[in-house]
Amino acid sequence: IDVRRWKRDGLLEPHQSFCWQWSRHGEVVASIRVRTETNRMLLTYRYRSGDEDWKDKTYPICLDWTACNLGGKRPWFRCPARACGRRVAILYLGGSIFACRHCYQLAYQSQRETGYDRMARRADKIRDKLGWEPGILNGRGWKPKGMHWNTFERLTAQHDAFIQVSLAGMAAKLNLLEDSLDDWI
Template sequence: MSKKIDLAWMIRTGRAKPGQWISGSLSWNCGGEPAGSISYSANMEDPSNSILRLSYSRAYGDGREHVEQTVRLVFTEPNFGGRRWWMVCPYKHVRVAKLYLPNGGDRFASRKAWRLAYNSQRVAYRDRAFEKLFRLQRKLGCEEGFDAYIRKPKGMWQRTFDRYLERYEELDAQCAGEMMSLVLRLGGKL
């Protein structure tokens, strides 16, 4: 489980404001238990020289290391107006929306710098149909599992549910095919 700093979230929640210098702390939870915290100061007074300074301690071996990390902030101006703020990865020097500190890591850096993959990239090809089926079941608030049927949530249009039902049946057939091929590969008989 990586710790993550999301600049857009910080701006949305008032933890960083363009044109201002704001200090505070960020904390993480894992299963409802505290999993760490850091102090920060976001200096966005001068848009062309904005920085995010992170200050935290990390354990290594028998000791502790105090880390001061500075991240440059830049912005782009989308076609529809306004400014979109980015952090510059201290290692890859690319604009990113989020920085990560994985377990065992020593500094915040981009997903690319840490070579972190998305969960969907870790799913084996033969398991993708199951993952899609379970996601559809979660979306509809139904029990998850192979052969667990879906039901129409209250307030959903029938034609929308019919579309989901058609997709469910396609995925269910794909899952059945995967299960059959697995059983045949293992040399079993049905």
């Protein structure tokens, strides 16, 4: 659940109730009931683990507000997990309660990448800027119309360097090189 979305939709005003649901392929897969109070909200939903019976769960999530430089206030959830209380914008349902990504030990995709995967992603980002077909094994394209030659040459040099490191890392991973490139990556 994202407090920023709820704020944008006007759902954080005190003393109101609403239902929030998630769907996949047009079918509702989960829903929660939310009742807002002055500086907190009560979540109500049902869950189950494995083949166990459904259990009802109701608990509060505190809201924290910070002042913005140009006026207004920004909302935050306080993580309801035991001994956490972090101020976060998004809470995830991983067990029986909504909690922050730190409590559930969730990582961003980029945190799980190897060095050579990161280089391939950066090369693909440059390919996108240049309007080239994605994928580091695809050939080069042409200079985009209106782009300065210096910019084009700088981007293609960076692109080629990223591809070199990425392919060398993949080759080392597959034991295609005699020397390990771990120091390079």
